[in-house]
Amino acid sequence: DGGITQSPKYLFRKEGQNVTLSCEQNLNHDAMYWYRQDPGQGLRLIYYSQIVNDFQKGDIAEGYSVSREKKESFPLTVTSAQKNPTAFYLCASSIGEYNSPLHFGNGTRLTVT
């Protein structure tokens, strides 16, 4: 079954700790994205990658980092520099070509206390 797998579903961390969220896809999609979702707000783009070993900052990249060493994987690290990290994080992918909408994973709920 093709899809996007995010793990874990729930994650709890203490303030000051870095944490890495996993995102794996077996759709053979070139492009991958990380969004943050907060209540009452639209999805906000953190980082995206159109191709392996290349990625670009989105609208709210401060306090986050990513890597894209494999086509299938796009992990997101939430660093201690992120001022308000508690949120629902969504990973998405697309073929990366014309006429290609986003497909999402089921998200990771991160709570930092």
Add this chain to the structure above:
Amino acid sequence: QKEVEQDPGPLSVPEGAIVSLNCTYSNSAFQYFMWYRQYSRKGPELLMYTYSSGNKEDGRFTAQVDKSSKYISLFIRDSQPSDSATYLCAMSEDFNKFYFGSGTKLNVKP
């Protein structure tokens, strides 16, 4: 001004009703328009996407785009309790960067 505006609701309707969900946008360069359904604590699921103006139908769902008014709609016919979810609209110029509405919460009562 936000790129995409969407009424957050909640919208509550009886089972069997026709539901109309809407978004407005400010960027006339948007060409691709998408609707996603998101159940609680889940990721958004792509329902439909359309290119430019016009209508597209898929089962009980119809997506409508009016580029002259910068207004898009999603109609759900014969709504079911299983349609209860948050509906997100999304738009793009070129499928490179996507702009999302904040979502409308729909509750279909049995």
